[in-house]
Amino acid sequence: MDDKSDIILSVRQIGKIYNGRRILDNVSFDICRGEVFVIMGGSGCGKSTMLRIMAGGVAPDSGQILFNGQDMSAVKGEEREKMRRRFGMSFQSAALLDYLTVEENVSLPIKEHTKLDPHIISIMAQTKLNLVGLQGFEKFMPNELSGGMRKRAGLARAIAMDPQIVFYDEPTAGLDPVVCAVVDRLILDLTRKLQITSIVVTHNMESVFRIADRVAMLYQGRLLEAGTAEEIKNTSNPIVQQFIRGDIEGPIQIA
Amino acid sequence: MKTDNSMQQNFAILKKAEDIGILVLNGWKVAVESASLFLETLYWIVVGPFRGKPVDLKALFQQMVFMGFESIKIVFFVTFFTGIVLAMQSAHQLSKMGGTIYVASLVTISLCRELGPVLTALVLAGRIGASITAEIGSMKVNEQIEALDTMGINPVRYLVVPKFLALLFMLPILTVLGNASGMFGGYMIGVYNLKINAGLYIQTAFKFLTIKDIYTGLSKSLIFAVIITMVGVYQGLKTNGGAVEVGRATTISVVVSFILIILADCLMTGIYFFVKM
Numbered sequence: 001m002d003d004k005s006d007i008i009l010s011v012r013q014i015g016k017i018y019n020g021r022r023i024l025d026n027v028s029f030d031i032c033r034g035e036v037f038v039i040m041g042g043s044g045c046g047k048s049t050m051l052r053i054m055a056g057g058v059a060p061d062s063g064q065i066l067f068n069g070q071d072m073s074a075v076k077g078e079e080r081e082k083m084r085r086r087f088g089m090s091f092q093s094a095a096l097l098d099y100l101t102v103e104e105n106v107s108l109p110i111k112e113h114t115k116l117d118p119h120i121i122s123i124m125a126q127t128k129l130n131l132v133g134l135q136g137f138e139k140f141m142p143n144e145l146s147g148g149m150r151k152r153a154g155l156a157r158a159i160a161m162d163p164q165i166v167f168y169d170e171p172t173a174g175l176d177p178v179v180c181a182v183v184d185r186l187i188l189d190l191t192r193k194l195q196i197t198s199i200v201v202t203h204n205m206e207s208v209f210r211i212a213d214r215v216a217m218l219y220q221g222r223l224l225e226a227g228t229a230e231e232i233k234n235t236s237n238p239i240v241q242q243f244i245r246g247d248i249e250g251p252i253q254i255a
Numbered sequence: 256m257k258t259d260n261s262m263q264q265n266f267a268i269l270k271k272a273e274d275i276g277i278l279v280l281n282g283w284k285v286a287v288e289s290a291s292l293f294l295e296t297l298y299w300i301v302v303g304p305f306r307g308k309p310v311d312l313k314a315l316f317q318q319m320v321f322m323g324f325e326s327i328k329i330v331f332f333v334t335f336f337t338g339i340v341l342a343m344q345s346a347h348q349l350s351k352m353g354g355t356i357y358v359a360s361l362v363t364i365s366l367c368r369e370l371g372p373v374l375t376a377l378v379l380a381g382r383i384g385a386s387i388t389a390e391i392g393s394m395k396v397n398e399q400i401e402a403l404d405t406m407g408i409n410p411v412r413y414l415v416v417p418k419f420l421a422l423l424f425m426l427p428i429l430t431v432l433g434n435a436s437g438m439f440g441g442y443m444i445g446v447y448n449l450k451i452n453a454g455l456y457i458q459t460a461f462k463f464l465t466i467k468d469i470y471t472g473l474s475k476s477l478i479f480a481v482i483i484t485m486v487g488v489y490q491g492l493k494t495n496g497g498a499v500e501v502g503r504a505t506t507i508s509v510v511v512s513f514i515l516i517i518l519a520d521c522l523m524t525g526i527y528f529f530v531k532m
Contacts, residue, residue, distance in 0.1 A: 057405055081407045088405075095402035097394075109406040112413075115307075157406075 007069075008033045008197050009054060009165060014063035016049055023049050024060070025221045031165075036191050036198045036211050038229075041218035042243065042252070047201045048169055050218065054199065055167045056084050085113060088158030088196075092170040094150040096142040096157070102129065103138035106156045113161065128156040131193075132186060148179035152186065159190060166190070168200040172207050184210045205244055209233065217243065219252075289489050292411070293481070296419050299412040314417040322383050322418075323425030327432060329382065330375050334433035337370055338362055338440025346449055355449055359460040362441030364468055371434035372472045373520050376479035379426060380512035384487040387418055388508035391491025392501040400492070410492075419484045426480040427473045434472070471527050478523065479516050486512045 009031040016024040023046040031037045041047045052058040054065055056072055065072045067083060075083055096105045107125040110116065116124075129135055132152040142150055151171060158166050171187065172180040184207050191198045202208060208215060209229055216226040217240050225237050232240060242250030303309055345361045391414060394400050403410045438460060445456045490508040494500050 055405060057401060084405065085407050089402070091398045091402055093398050095398035097399055097402075098397075109408070112308075112406070112408050157402075161406075 006032045008067070009199070010064075010066040010069075011050075011054065012064040012066065014050070014053060014060045014065070016046070016053065016058070016061050018049075023221050024053075024218075026063075027218070027221075027223045028063075029216050029223060029226050031197060031199060032214075033197055034191070034195055035213040036187065036200065038200045038202060038208050038212040038215045039218060040201075040203055040205075040208055040215060040243070041224075042203065045218045046221045047218050051167050051169055051199065051201045055087050055089055056080070057089075085109075085161055086164045088161065088163035088166040090151070090155045090158045090166065090168045090171055092173055094142070094147075094154035096150060096153055098142050100142075101138065102134065102140050102142065102145070102153050105142070105153060106160050109157065109160050125156075125160065128160055129153070131159070131190065132156045148175050148183065151175065151183060155183075155186065155190070159194065159196070162194070163196060165197045165199060168198065168202075170202055170204075171200060172202060172204050177206075180204065180207060181210070187211050205246070285489075289485055292415075292489055292492075293485050295411045296415050296485075299409065299416050300420065303412055303416070308412060310416055310420060311413075315421055318417045318421035319425055322379070322421050323429060326379060326382055326425075326429055329378055330429050330433045331436045333374055333378050334366070334371060334437040335440040337374060338366065338437030338442075339444055341365060341370070341437070342441040342444035343448075346444065356451060356455065356459055358441065358445050358449065359451070359456045360463045362445075363438055363460045363464055366434050366437040366441075367464065367468045367472045369472070369520075369524070371437060372430050372475040372479065373516065375430045375433040376426065376476060376483065376516050377513060379422070379429065379479075380483050380516060381509055383422060384483045384512045385505050385509050387484065387487030388491040388494075388505045389501060391488055392494035392504045393498075395492060395494045396497055396501060415484070415488050418488070419481075422480040422484050423477065426483075427476045430472060430476040471523075475520060475523055478519050482515045482519060483512050486515065 007030045011027060011029050011031075014024050014027045015022070027046075027050065039047045039050060049058060053060045056065075059073065067086075070083075072080075072083065096102070097108070100108065103122065103125050106128050107121045110121045110124055111118075114121075126135070126138060129138060132155050134149060134152055134156065137145065137149065137153075142153065145153065155166075155168075155171075168187065171183050175183065187198055187200065188211055190196060198211075200207075200211065212229040214226065214228050215232040217224045217232065219239055225232060225235055225240055227235070233244070235241065238251050242252050299308070300310070341362050342358050346355055346358050349355050349357055349361070391400070394414075400410050400414075403413060442453075442456060442460075445451045446453050487508050490504045490511070494504040
């Protein structure tokens with residue numbers, strides 16, 4: 001894993017300021033091809049912003065993101081669009097377009113970026129829906145689905161263009177424990193089967209240790225600790241330990 | 256003590272000046288952002304087809320039905336009764352001078368030049384402007400705009416262009432319908448209440464109507480269409496937060512559209528009035 005060529009995304013000294021408040025401060029880590037990398041941290045620690053910066057949706061104030069060794073901020077226009085097409089993103093609220101059916105939602109990026117026959121696009125969309133276990137729901141509208149199904153449909157859309165990296169923003173937020181486990185299993189399955197790299201932002205501890213190959217913990221905009229799931233679990237850092245156990249007493253300052 | 260007071264007064268004046276400065280800067284920022292949104296919309300209309308991304312005809316058609324066809328009833332309703340009111344008011348004044356017959360031309364010309372375009376635009380600002388802001392605003396707060404962006408789908412091209420073109424086509428058509436229904440209202444009063452001969456009424460109605468009256472009105476409605484979509488989209492895209500913010504943005508959108516429509520109308524009437532064309 002330490003081999004340089006295996007690094008797909010490299011985060012270098014990223015800093016971000018919002019309305020005069022420093023959200024991210026000098027954060028650096030590397031993400032390897034084919035792993036599930038989890039970024040955890042409390043609410044407002046900057047982890048969602050970090051995810052958006054990595055996905056190219058938000059520009060950092062300082063630092064660089066290297067995708068396959070190439071600085072993302074140096075790529076502009078059409079090339080940048082092409083680069084971003086290698087990313088998929090699953091949103092906290094699923095963010096399906098609510099006036100389109102599930103299948104139309106999944107086929108939207110394919111329809112917009114390719115000139116394929118509608119029949120073929122439909123087959124491609126159905127394949128992705130099968131992968132997330134939503135066969136038979138093609139013609140449903142998003143508001144007719146449960147929260148977990150919407151998340152899975154969002155996931156099918158995220159992998160529609162066969163991305164190299166999929167970003168997940170709180171994939172299990174608001175789901176019951178069983179559906180949580182289903183979504184976690186899905187993240188693992190997709191990562192292994194489709195050989196994609198998954199970058200997950202979450203504060204659900206059960207989820208973290210179920211899926212993570214490696215974990216980074218952000219605290220007050222800084223990278224507190226990064227390592228394999230096992231290393232993080234057994235760390236001596238009191239802040240990480242308090243966060244994992246969910247204790248009220250401890251060094252974490254609650255705003 | 257005295258110096259303290261005068262210093263306080265100075266501070267108060269400075270504070271006022273600062274407030275005004277902030278207001279001007281904000282206004283300027285809004286103007287610049289709206290203008291760049293407008294230019295981006297035009298860019299996608301003109302350049303989009305050459306980059307393999309022409310306007311989605313299905314979406315355009317859906318928007319035209321929603322904005323145009325489904326607004327016919329309300330436009331008809333508003334302009335028809337305005338025509339009636341206009342005829343009754345002017346008949347009251349004109350009859351004193353023995354010119355009741357001119358009710359017909361007065362109704363026709365004021366509708367075509369002024370009231371038809373403005374009333375239709377105000378109705379559409381309430382109906383369509385509000386719905387554009389509410390739709391785009393809730394898409395914004397539900398991360399759907401961001402989702403489009405991450406999929407590499409430009410939200411302006413995908414969402415704004417069909418709405419913009421649809422209203423640009425439909426508002427002049429609705430204006431013509433509005434003019435006609437207003438004239439019909441005037442005709443009802445003229446013929447059935449003022450007992451003007453039907454043929455004579457129609458003849459007088461069109462006697463003084465020039466082609467300039469028609470295109471003055473229609474050129475206004477094109478500008479109004481741009482105002483309604485751009486204000487609606489801009490307010491929607493600026494929405495942040497939750498349901499309350501969507502509601503607030505919708506209100507602002509309608510109010511700003513109303514004000515801009517009236518201002519633009521005044522400006523354009525002024526141009527047509529002072530510049531002889």
